[in-house]
């Protein structure tokens with residue numbers, strides 16, 4: 001992976017590196033499309049095969065039928081396109097966690113403004129406990145859900161893995177609880193940080209909208225994601241951004257055709273997209289699979305994050321967000337006595353070490369993945385120690 005050759009990389013939650021073999025697969029696919037087409041009868045079977053094989057692979061990873069999957073460009077469109085087509089009525093209540101990504105929050109707020117809906121906040125940012133307190137954390141989350149669901153709650157929006165604290169949400173348990181609630185809210189899960197990072201099978205099946213991307217933890221190219229949809233969403237959500245891909249057939253669209261849309265995931269696909277990216281994502285997913293199943297890989301990530309957490313915990317000025325080793329590969333922290341997180345990121349960047357700052361709360365975030373090695377962890381710890389020793393008196 002060229003991106004990992006010349007730096008110490010901890011920004012998997014922002015964007016993962018693309019393996020050379022995946023880049024080659026993209027180029028090969030692009031070349032094949034030119035040789036066969038680009039717009040000829042000869043190229044269609046090739047494109048169909050690429051689409052079907054990638055959907056089948058995703059359906060195996062998600063453990064759901066491929067008909068429930070729609071390709072998207074990114075996580076946000078996977079969340080927003082099916083969301084905007086759901087039936088909401090004036091006064092309905094939307095429950096959104098306080099750890100959602102700004103783009104998703106903005107989309108929910110705009111939806112609420114247009115349709116006159118109420119928004120309530122599910123306070124999960126406060127759950128700053130490590131992996132050893134998983135059972136208590138899950139109990140608290142379920143209690144919080146109970147306390148915050150209202151008679152007219154129609155939607156719950158919650159990430160599977162919180163991008164700021166690194167806490168895992170028990171989506172299967174939450175989905176069960178929500179299903180028992182009288183107003184039967186939809187469950188929208190932002191899976192930006194969970195896909196190819198933690199086990200997702202049950203959560204993906206139980207959520208109504210489970211949206212992910214290839215370009216973070218899956219080592220895929222940017223510009224290709226997917227969303228898994230429940231049969232309820234496929235029945236009840238109308239396509240919102242409509243194009244030829246959403247249609248069962250292109251002919252007859254002018255005549256009285258009450259339901260021209262696909263009834264499967266394709267109703268949320270729009271129009272021309274970049275086919276070669278499918279080959280890149282497929283290659284990365286197969287490479288990941290060859291490194292172990294999702295549980296084996298997750299254990300490796302957790303071991304690495306426990307090592308980094310323990311080492312950071314030894315540094316006096318560092319305040320870790322979670323109180324014991326984390327449940328995932330995301331480690332957030334702040335540094336007492338610094339002027340801004342930005343200066344830390346800049347300083348580390350000059351040493352070829354890449355972590356990111358978070359805006360709200362103002363934390364620093366380092367992510368470890370199966371490609372992280374112990375030397376990288378040591379380099380980060382050493383650089384942070386040096387920074388603190390020289391910049392903070």
Ligand SMILES: Cc1ncc(COP(=O)(O)O)c(C=O)c1O
Pocket residue numbers: 013014073074075076077100101103159163190192193213225
């Ligand atoms: C939790 C979460 N949701 C959504 C996004 C946005 O992702 P995308 O650009 O693929 O829509 C991110 C990106 O960092 C994220 O971390």
